[in-house]
Amino acid sequence: MAATTAALRDPAPAAAAALTFPRPIFATVAPHPFLQAHLAAPQPSKAPLRANSRTAHEFRRVGINTGSLTHCNGSAVVRLGNTSAVCGVRAEILDEAHVQATADFAPSTGNETEEDAERERDEMESLRLLVPNVELSTGSTPQHIPGNAPSSFAQTLITRVRSLLLSTSLVRLSDLRILYAPPSNPDGLDAEPEPQLKGYWVLYIDIFYISIDGNAFDAAWAAILAALKNSVIPHAFWDEDLETILCSDDPSEAHSLTLRGLPVPSTFAVFEGKHDWNESGEAEEADWVLSDPDAFEETVCRESVCVVVDCTVGNKGTKDGILKSLEKSGGDVVDRDAMKGLVKRAVDRWAEVEKATNTKP
Amino acid sequence: MAPEAILSHLHRADGSATYTHNGYCIIGAVNGPIEVLRRDEMPEEATVEVNLRPAAGVGSPKERHLETLLHNTLRSIILTPSIPRTLVQITLQVRSLPDEDSSTGVNPSLTLLPHLLHTALLALLSASIPLSTTLTAVLIALPATNTPTASTQLLSPTAIELLRAKPIRSAHVFAFSGEGKMLLNESDGTFSYEEWDEAAEAAEEVCCREDGGVGLAEGIEVDGREGENLDDWLRSVVRTKVEQEQRWKSAR
Numbered sequence: 001m002a003a004t005t006a007a008l009r010d011p012a013p014a015a016a017a018a019l020t021f022p023r024p025i026f027a028t029v030a031p032h033p034f035l036q037a038h039l040a041a042p043q044p045s046k047a048p049l050r051a052n053s054r055t056a057h058e059f060r061r062v063g064i065n066t067g068s069l070t071h072c073n074g075s076a077v078v079r080l081g082n083t084s085a086v087c088g089v090r091a092e093i094l095d096e097a098h099v100q101a102t103a104d105f106a107p108s109t110g111n112e113t114e115e116d117a118e119r120e121r122d123e124m125e126s127l128r129l130l131v132p133n134v135e136l137s138t139g140s141t142p143q144h145i146p147g148n149a150p151s152s153f154a155q156t157l158i159t160r161v162r163s164l165l166l167s168t169s170l171v172r173l174s175d176l177r178i179l180y181a182p183p184s185n186p187d188g189l190d191a192e193p194e195p196q197l198k199g200y201w202v203l204y205i206d207i208f209y210i211s212i213d214g215n216a217f218d219a220a221w222a223a224i225l226a227a228l229k230n231s232v233i234p235h236a237f238w239d240e241d242l243e244t245i246l247c248s249d250d251p252s253e254a255h256s257l258t259l260r261g262l263p264v265p266s267t268f269a270v271f272e273g274k275h276d277w278n279e280s281g282e283a284e285e286a287d288w289v290l291s292d293p294d295a296f297e298e299t300v301c302r303e304s305v306c307v308v309v310d311c312t313v314g315n316k317g318t319k320d321g322i323l324k325s326l327e328k329s330g331g332d333v334v335d336r337d338a339m340k341g342l343v344k345r346a347v348d349r350w351a352e353v354e355k356a357t358n359t360k361p
Numbered sequence: 362m363a364p365e366a367i368l369s370h371l372h373r374a375d376g377s378a379t380y381t382h383n384g385y386c387i388i389g390a391v392n393g394p395i396e397v398l399r400r401d402e403m404p405e406e407a408t409v410e411v412n413l414r415p416a417a418g419v420g421s422p423k424e425r426h427l428e429t430l431l432h433n434t435l436r437s438i439i440l441t442p443s444i445p446r447t448l449v450q451i452t453l454q455v456r457s458l459p460d461e462d463s464s465t466g467v468n469p470s471l472t473l474l475p476h477l478l479h480t481a482l483l484a485l486l487s488a489s490i491p492l493s494t495t496l497t498a499v500l501i502a503l504p505a506t507n508t509p510t511a512s513t514q515l516l517s518p519t520a521i522e523l524l525r526a527k528p529i530r531s532a533h534v535f536a537f538s539g540e541g542k543m544l545l546n547e548s549d550g551t552f553s554y555e556e557w558d559e560a561a562e563a564a565e566e567v568c569c570r571e572d573g574g575v576g577l578a579e580g581i582e583v584d585g586r587e588g589e590n591l592d593d594w595l596r597s598v599v600r601t602k603v604e605q606e607q608r609w610k611s612a613r
Contacts, residue, residue: 114505114528114530115528117528118466118527118528121466122466150422152425152428152429153429155422155425155426156422156425156426156429158422159422159423159425159426159470160426163468163470163549167468167549167550302433302436302437303433303437304433321554322551322552322553323548323551323552323553323554323557324549324550324551325548325549325550326533326546326547326548326557327546327547327548328543328545328546328547329430329433329434329544329545329546329547330433330434330436330437331437331544332437332538332542332543332544334543335542335543336543336558336561339557340554340558343554
């Protein structure tokens with residue numbers, strides 16, 4: 001209020017003075033030159049800073065708080081700067097009788113071959129045992145007004161989350177199967193009775209955004225990881241007399257999910273600066289790849305890259321990074337060599353997120 | 362088998378193309394530059410809108426994701442500042458898919474993506490929308506083997522080849538511009554950076570390297586040179602169309 005009255009009292013500066021803008025006006029009127037001015041500012045010894053005072057390589061610190069929702073099997077609240085998301089995991093039972101076409105049930109062996117992994121993925125996908133949902137229209141950002149149908153951005157986000165969940169095989173099928181071991185083999189033979197499949201646990205994973213300041217995907221995924229790690233599934237068993245699936249009330253019989261690895265995404269945005277040609281006619285390098293873009297940077301950058309790495313496979317920690325997914329679209333600045341640098345940044349980020357998810361809050 | 366394309370066959374659209382390859386058939390139509398809704402209007406650029414309709418059923422979030430990828434990629438090659446405050450509307454209808462597409466183990470969005478990009482590009486060329494460069498795209502699949510080497514890569518495989526090579530460890534879609542710059546990459550599965558780099562190398566060779574064309578058009582001669590890359594194929598399609606249209610002019 002005081003600012004507007006001040007502007008009314010003070011008329012526009014004299015025409016002879018250079019045109020200057022206060023920071024927020026500059027950012028709204030000319031976003032591209034605003035960011036360009038920050039990144040291109042001469043600072044001989046230091047790395048260039050973005051408008052949010054981070055360097056180009058710097059990610060925001062991730063804060064995770066788990067177990068705050070009472071009616072979920074697992075939950076997490078994740079803060080990535082001003083982007084914050086809540087994830088709740090709820091488990092419901094799917095009776096085997098309601099499943100249309102059960103795949104040939106084979107009990108999981110100790111060694112997992114590629115064929116087993118493939119079959120497990122097929123089963124999880126066809127039965128829809130993981131149901132993720134993302135809600136952006138919560139008043140978290142002016143681009144998504146509450147009450148509207150899911151926008152194209154929301155639908156893209158949910159598709160990416162779902163396909164990453166399935167392709168990384170993060171949740172083990174064995175954690176979700178409800179088996180029944182009959183006391184004796186119905187065929188009357190001396191052989192060990194085969195366990196029967198009686199049903200599945202279906203996980204409904206819901207993500208709500210409290211606020212979005214860029215990089216919605218990384219925040220959503222971090223929330224899912226933390227919520228799944230926090231999830232506790234009660235022990236379900238088949239009752240022969242009632243001929244139905246019952247759950248045990250005893251928390252000591254419940255099991256948590258043993259996740260397969262820890263895939264962590266890192267999103268980057270490419271800022272194409274104004275290319276000035278120098279005297280010899282070569283275009284000067286003026287593109288920056290910004291880690292973990294915020295909302296302002298996302299409006300100005302066209303090209304984005306998302307690298308998902310998982311360093312839990314080997315025993316050498318971050319030296320054994322395996323890539324789970326790579327997405328890049330919107331421009332031609334990032335080539336194979338630049339991608340190598342981004343994979344390295346993603347591996348470093350993996351270590352940060354791994355520490356955050358494993359420390360008890 | 363080389364892909365096939367027919368251009369400008371829809372008379373009510375500004376540009377159109379039907380593209381067929383390996384059992385995938387897609388009809389693309391482009392209308393533009395046309396009037397844009399006030400709320401989508403951009404003062405200094407053209408707005409690009411992509412609509413994708415699947416082979417069966419109505420559009421789902423999967424189609425929205427593909428539309429977003431196509432939108433981002435095509436917007437980077439369309440010269441939008443040259444047609445400001447207009448709309449370039451690209452509609453793609455998937456006419457048919459190979460029967461095995463849903464059981465290959467590779468995400469069906471990935472197998473469809475290169476064909477969508479080619480259809481859209483041909484339709485844009487047919488509509489004479491100003492473009493800064495052409496683009497070509499290819500799918501590379503790395504099956505699960507004990508000794509993964511460059512020779513086990515599947516370049517632009519058919520659905521049956523993918524099914525036979527099951528399980529597939531990772532699948533990669535690359536799109537390159539006419540100058541050889543990487544415009545799009547969607548990679549899924551489990552792979553190391555070295556494997557990705559080799560796949561990118563192979564994709565670049567198939568798409569736009571001179572004297573390339575590994576595994577794409579074996580045994581087919583174009584202008585006397587055996588084995589063309591995708592960029593050459595694209596130019597030959599447009600050249601054939603233009604020659605056909607100009608046949609009366611060059612009749613004498």
